[in-house]
Amino acid sequence: MATEEEEEHGAASRQGATPAGWQSTIPKWIGVGLFIYASVAVLAQAKNFLVPIVMAFLLSMVFGPIRRVFDRRSIPSGVSALMIVATLLILFFGLLTALSVPVTQWMENAPRIERPIRVKVTDLSRSFYRLSQANETIQEATRSDPKVQQVEVKDEGVATSVAMLAPGVVTQFVFTFVLLLFLLASGDMFYEKLVHVMPTFKDKRRAVRIAYSIERKLSRYLMTITAINVCLGIAVGLAMWLLGMPNPLVFGVIAFVFNYIPYLGALAGIVVAGAVALVTFDGLVWTAVIPGVYFGLTAVEGQLVTPYFVGRRLQLNTVVVFISVSFWAWLWSAVGMIVAVPLLVAIKTFCEHVDGFNGFGHFLSERGAESDRPAETSGDDGQKNASL
Numbered sequence: 001m002a003t004e005e006e007e008e009h010g011a012a013s014r015q016g017a018t019p020a021g022w023q024s025t026i027p028k029w030i031g032v033g034l035f036i037y038a039s040v041a042v043l044a045q046a047k048n049f050l051v052p053i054v055m056a057f058l059l060s061m062v063f064g065p066i067r068r069v070f071d072r073r074s075i076p077s078g079v080s081a082l083m084i085v086a087t088l089l090i091l092f093f094g095l096l097t098a099l100s101v102p103v104t105q106w107m108e109n110a111p112r113i114e115r116p117i118r119v120k121v122t123d124l125s126r127s128f129y130r131l132s133q134a135n136e137t138i139q140e141a142t143r144s145d146p147k148v149q150q151v152e153v154k155d156e157g158v159a160t161s162v163a164m165l166a167p168g169v170v171t172q173f174v175f176t177f178v179l180l181l182f183l184l185a186s187g188d189m190f191y192e193k194l195v196h197v198m199p200t201f202k203d204k205r206r207a208v209r210i211a212y213s214i215e216r217k218l219s220r221y222l223m224t225i226t227a228i229n230v231c232l233g234i235a236v237g238l239a240m241w242l243l244g245m246p247n248p249l250v251f252g253v254i255a256f257v258f259n260y261i262p263y264l265g266a267l268a269g270i271v272v273a274g275a276v277a278l279v280t281f282d283g284l285v286w287t288a289v290i291p292g293v294y295f296g297l298t299a300v301e302g303q304l305v306t307p308y309f310v311g312r313r314l315q316l317n318t319v320v321v322f323i324s325v326s327f328w329a330w331l332w333s334a335v336g337m338i339v340a341v342p343l344l345v346a347i348k349t350f351c352e353h354v355d356g357f358n359g360f361g362h363f364l365s366e367r368g369a370e371s372d373r374p375a376e377t378s379g380d381d382g383q384k385n386a387s388l
Contacts, residue, residue, distance in 0.1 A: 047332055051172060052175040052310055053330055054339055054343075056180040056183060057183065060289060061214060062219045062222045063084050063184060064215050064217050064219070067187075068352065076097075077187040095257070099183075138363050175235075209353060214345070217349055218345060225260065229255070232256065236254075236255035237255070238250055239293050239294075243293065245273075245276065251269075251273060255294075259301070261334075261338060264329070265337070270294050270295050270298070274290060277289075316366060321341060324340045324341070325337050325341070351364065
């Protein structure tokens with residue numbers, strides 16, 4: 001009888017404790033939700049300030065191993081930092097120069113190109129002819145009465161929009177490279193400060209291991225992707241030249257730059273190639289062949305080359321990558337799409353080295369990648385038990 005009473009009392013106490021447990025859990029989830037909402041709001045509001053800082057820190061971690069190579073050759077960090085930043089500026093202005101003349105011509109010829117595009121699109125969409133005819137009828141009806149006052153809103157034009165955006169872009173660009181220069185010139189100062197702040201020797205070792213692991217993975221990722229993008233740009237440029245497209249060098253540069261953005265970059269390049277082909281060639285066959293060739297080259301790169309050289313090391317969940325690119329594109333536009341994958345690599349590497357975030361790190365990994373770490377851990381445990 002005593003046992004039954006104790007069981008009933010225990011069951012009653014558990015039933016009574018369940019609502020209290022839920023009451024104690026709900027405020028925690030509310031706090032987490034408010035923290036996430038506030039973080040996204042701050043990232044959106046402080047975009048102009050945070051974007052150059054994030055870019056500078058990512059670039060400093062990418063080029064940190066190169067700076068250490070110069071350090072081992074007794075070259076001061078300030079000199080090596082100046083050499084790295086100068087090289088990046090030369091490459092950037094070289095790409096800008098290669099794109100400036102053709103893009104300027106396209107912008108100047110935009111009003112003349114608009115009519116051929118409209119005519120060809122109309123030929124492809126004859127099913128909407130009645131709708132366009134009705135629209136013309138309405139326009140003629142509104143023009144027939146001279147007493148009706150018409151209000152016309154003129155477009156500011158592409159040149160005006162670029163002129164308005166230029167000061168902010170130049171300011172962020174200068175801020176990024178100046179901060180990158182200071183970060184590289186400071187050497188390993190931040191790593192030393194990180195070691196000094198950590199309380200225990202175990203935490204110090206873990207912090208240094210995480211920092212160097214993120215740096216190594218980001219550096220390998222960017223160097224490998226850059227080499228792949230160069231090859232893709234050369235292939236696309238040659239293909240466009242053989243097919244008779246105007247300014248094939250521009251398409252090579254577009255393929256090189258756009259391919260830093262997963263999924264969406266290739267899609268944007270295909271759209272640009274299709275639009276230029278639509279204006280350049282008379283037949284519809286070439287209008288389909290040009291973007292088809294561009295798609296074929298990017299498909300080979302995305303499905304064979306990049307997974308072989310990059311996928312084995314990163315092992316990222318493709319769905320998470322796409323969501324990450326979309327989220328950062330919504331938050332920080334084009335720059336967000338570029339930094340989405342490096343930020344995801346950094347977060348995944350951090351989670352792999354911290355026990356409390358291992359589950360989230362496995363969630364960011366591709367299928368089957370979570371079985372590698374337990375196997376290594378069990379192997380280490382077996383070695384420890386054997387040594388004991």
